[in-house]
């Protein structure tokens with residue numbers, strides 16, 4: 001294959017590094033889910049929710065060097081079992097799953113590669129960028145940045161992705177690389193960790209048979225290197241089947257076979273099922289059986305089963321028969337094997353200290369830098385998008401024209417412009433920030449589940465990455481509108497006005513992040529945000545100056561109110577006058593709207609904004625942490 005020939009064989013590969021072998025055992029794994037009912041719950045709440053058993057008594061053992069494949073019809077529980085052994089299944093699982101005799105731990109998490117059925121990837125990054133960032137985040141500190149990127153390049157060659165290395169991955173909204181290529185990028189990301197345990201859900205879906213064969217050969221190679229590899233494959237060809245070491249066959253969540261892949265036909269033959277013709281793909285045969293479809297020919301010499309009236313009557317009886325045969329013929333020996341290995345392990349003494357394995361592969365600061373760079377690359381398309389710049393520029397020029405050279409004789413208009421500043425730069429960043437966490441949630445969950453980085457490094461990188469983008473647009477806006485609108489022609493006042501608005505932007509952004517992180521649903525968060533901003537708009541002190549006392553407190557929770565107050569405060573000095581009638585001059589501070597606002601004690605307004613700035617961000621972080629898998 002041309003891609004492979006490009007690889008330099010003498011180059012160091014992380015996949016050749018020594019690793020800690022993992023023996024995975026699962027015994028009697030069962031998982032039940034509560035089904036959601038669509039009926040109204042008001043009157044039926046006393047009735048227990050219906051449940052469904054997704055897995056029932058599944059057992060197996062995979063050792064380092066082995067490739068185990070889970071087979072079964074769609075909906076038979078393969079993904080659920082794979083997720084369970086990856087330690088990522090929420091809810092209670094009964095039975096035992098052990099890794100070298102130990103339960104799942106955070107050190108195991110970092111040694112596990114998990115490729116889920118959906119490719120959760122950043123759409124705007126290229127294939128090379130995706131894998132390089134993964135390498136920078138996941139490979140150990142001892143490698144230099146250059147060496148880490150080289151590893152990503154090697155994986156690209158290994159998986160035959162050279163042709164599309166500089167193409168964007170793409171997503172639901174725009175087309176990028178092909179589905180099969182995306183699959184391989186996802187696999188590559190997990191291979192980069194040099195995992196001791198590699199779990200893959202449908203790695204060959206969307207691939208042609210040659211590429212599928214190549215991917216499975218790669219998995220087999222990884223297994224032979226001392227890794228434990230488990231995968232689900234929907235419909236393997238017989239060529240693929242030959243590469244499997246072990247198989248677990250599921251039928252409606254129950255096992256009908258668990259053990260070596262080679263003797264599978266022999267086993268089913270021994271209980272009375274032989275394929276109808278000689279050259280049948282074993283995988284097709286197993287899937288037929290798991291679906292309860294028995295072959296036409298039944299072996300005559302199976303006297304033991306002849307007492308059954310007709311085991312092939314219907315699909316259900318076939319499935320029941322296969323399940324009970326498994327319990328009778330396979331389970332006892334498998335259970336002994338699992339228990340025996342456990343005894344040997346405890347006789348050998350405790351496992352080596354895991355304290356050093358618990359450490360993060362990269363430092364907090366490295367994670368922060370890499371995540372910041374990745375975030376900037378991913379979002380440069382959206383943040384500086386022409387549409388957003390057009391939106392801000394057009395509003396700023398329009399408002400500059402509407403307020404063209406207003407002066408203090410039209411103080412009502414000027415105050416209106418300041419209020420508009422505070423509201424526009426409350427709305428805009430709020431609605432932009434709401435999308436941040438709900439949009440990145442799948443990636444965050446996937447990456448955090450594999451212990452890729454601290455939540456705090458992600459969070460601070462996101463904050464820092466958003467900063468320049470969020471601050472440039474208001475700066476342009478204020479610069480244009482301030483001077484066109486005829487506000488006080490003083491550089492100091494302009495600078496103070498700009499600083500207040502930027503501060504307001506950061507507070508409003510914090511609220512948006514918190515709403516997004518708490519609700520994790522863009523629709524709900526935008527609805528709540530629009531109600532909140534409407535309240536802030538009305539209670540801000542510009543539209544209504546005589547709000548009844550029982551509801552006047554609303555303005556104290558509004559950051560727009562503090563911003564507006566500060567803007568008015570820096571715009572007008574105490575002794576400034578305006579023309580309040582023909583030839584009559586009044587003190588600006590006596591203008592009703594300003595008098596009602598009360599522009600003294602501006603220190604408190606700054607403190608209130610500072611408290612909100614910190615408070616909303618802490619809230620967003622806590623909400624994000626609480627929504628994380630443990």
Ligand SMILES: Nc1ncnc2c1ncn2[C@@H]1O[C@H](COP(=O)(O)OP(=O)(O)OP(=O)(O)O)[C@@H](O)[C@H]1O
Pocket residue numbers: 033054072073074075076077078079080081234
């Ligand atoms: N959280 C859940 N809520 C409702 N049903 C669920 C849930 N988890 C699993 N199931 C059900 O459990 C069964 C097994 O699902 P699972 O995804 O493990 O099947 P599968 O064998 O991987 O299927 P496929 O090959 O189509 O991906 C399915 O019928 C599925 O609908």
